[in-house]
Amino acid sequence: MKIGKQSWRTIWAGQPASGSMLPQQVCIIDQTGLPHQFRVVEIDSVRQMAEAIRNMQVRGAPLIGAAAAYGMALASLESDDEKHLQESARLLLASRPTAVNLRWALERMLERLLPVSPHLRCEYAWREAGCIADEDVVINHAIGQQGLNLLRELARGKSRRLNILTHCNAGWLATVDWGTALAPVYAAFDAGMDVHVWVDETRPRNQGASLTAWELAQHGIPFTVICDNAGGHLMQHGQVDCVIVGADRVTRTGDVCNKIGTYLKALAAFDNQIPFYVAVPTPTIDWRIESGVRDIPIEERDPREVTTISGLADDGTVRTLSLTPAGSMAANPAFDVTPARLVTGIITEHGCVTPNDLIRIHQEMKE
Numbered sequence: 001m002k003i004g005k006q007s008w009r010t011i012w013a014g015q016p017a018s019g020s021m022l023p024q025q026v027c028i029i030d031q032t033g034l035p036h037q038f039r040v041v042e043i044d045s046v047r048q049m050a051e052a053i054r055n056m057q058v059r060g061a062p063l064i065g066a067a068a069a070y071g072m073a074l075a076s077l078e079s080d081d082e083k084h085l086q087e088s089a090r091l092l093l094a095s096r097p098t099a100v101n102l103r104w105a106l107e108r109m110l111e112r113l114l115p116v117s118p119h120l121r122c123e124y125a126w127r128e129a130g131c132i133a134d135e136d137v138v139i140n141h142a143i144g145q146q147g148l149n150l151l152r153e154l155a156r157g158k159s160r161r162l163n164i165l166t167h168c169n170a171g172w173l174a175t176v177d178w179g180t181a182l183a184p185v186y187a188a189f190d191a192g193m194d195v196h197v198w199v200d201e202t203r204p205r206n207q208g209a210s211l212t213a214w215e216l217a218q219h220g221i222p223f224t225v226i227c228d229n230a231g232g233h234l235m236q237h238g239q240v241d242c243v244i245v246g247a248d249r250v251t252r253t254g255d256v257c258n259k260i261g262t263y264l265k266a267l268a269a270f271d272n273q274i275p276f277y278v279a280v281p282t283p284t285i286d287w288r289i290e291s292g293v294r295d296i297p298i299e300e301r302d303p304r305e306v307t308t309i310s311g312l313a314d315d316g317t318v319r320t321l322s323l324t325p326a327g328s329m330a331a332n333p334a335f336d337v338t339p340a341r342l343v344t345g346i347i348t349e350h351g352c353v354t355p356n357d358l359i360r361i362h363q364e365m366k367e
């Protein structure tokens with residue numbers, strides 16, 4: 001995506017060192033600085049990549065997958081030994097539990113690397129990680145085009161702008177480029193449609209208020225940040241035409257696991273007969289599991305994310321302030337599951353299907 005005149009991805013391979021054909025580090029946009037500070041960080045070991053995923057310098061399911069793939073490329077620079085690659089995959093896999101793209105990317109890397117002769121593994125690893133990143137861009141662009149058709153349909157006969165509500169950040173920052181839930185919004189805006197986005201702030205880490213708002217502002221797309229509790233009220237007053245969210249994992253039956261609070265938006269949308277769409281690349285679908293509530297591990301994060309809040313102080317420094325009485329207990333489940341019955345459609349790179357039809361996509365992918 002463009003920031004000013006320059007095009008950016010969220011992650012890319014660094015330059016080869018002199019005398020080497022292969023990159024020696026990976027560059028990322030450090031998302032913990034946004035929206036106040038835009039900084040690029042160099043990652044030069046698999047340990048550092050696992051840490052960057054854990055502390056959410058890179059985040060969002062598709063980007064976590066690409067980051068893990070590049071983490072394996074860094075691991076292969078350290079050693080091409082099978083034991084080291086297996087241990088590195090385990091280290092990366094343990095960094096965050098919910099987004100299935102992480103496991104998907106690591107399995108793909110190991111399948112590619114282990115059968116080949118050790119001296120070729122490093123070259124293969126950089127190539128495969130690059131392919132995963134490039135494919136993510138192509139897939140998300142296709143999701144944008146599929147979603148654009150839906151938005152055009154929703155806008156038909158309306159004389160006012162189309163209002164889309166989204167939760168968390170499923171824009172280009174959550175992927176290598178384009179985003180998932182925001183890809184149709186970018187496509188619609190670029191095609192000249194009059195769109196406006198209601199941006200849930202998304203406590204406790206505020207990915208909506210900090211990242212989604214930043215992205216949309218960079219692209220010039222009209223948006224309004226709302227507190228997480230406002231969506232139902234806006235729906236009751238006819239101010240939301242559809243909801244589009246991303247996902248960290250979708251089961252083969254169409255249950256959707258996404259950022260905490262998504263379920264409540266789906267319930268409110270259902271009660272108000274507002275279409276609730278989930279935009280996902282197929283690597284986010286876990287074909288091995290059926291029930292979201294039973295089978296998806298939900299990440300439990302540091303309670304201090306709930307008891308504190310960070311922001312920019314008047315003197316220009318970023319500060320973290322306490323919200324609760326000292327010693328308050330807090331719980332911080334990071335994701336929830338929206339049952340398939342509340343989902344109007346799942347937008348993948350192959351088209352928009354009902355949760356019941358998801359399994360057909362799996363069949364088609366195998367043929």
Ligand SMILES: CSC[C@@H](O)[C@@H](O)C(=O)COP(=O)(O)O
Nearest residue numbers: 059060061170174180246247259
């Ligand atoms: C295209 S990203 C979809 C999801 O990964 C996104 O909505 C989300 O929940 C991200 O959570 P995060 O905890 O910020 O990694």
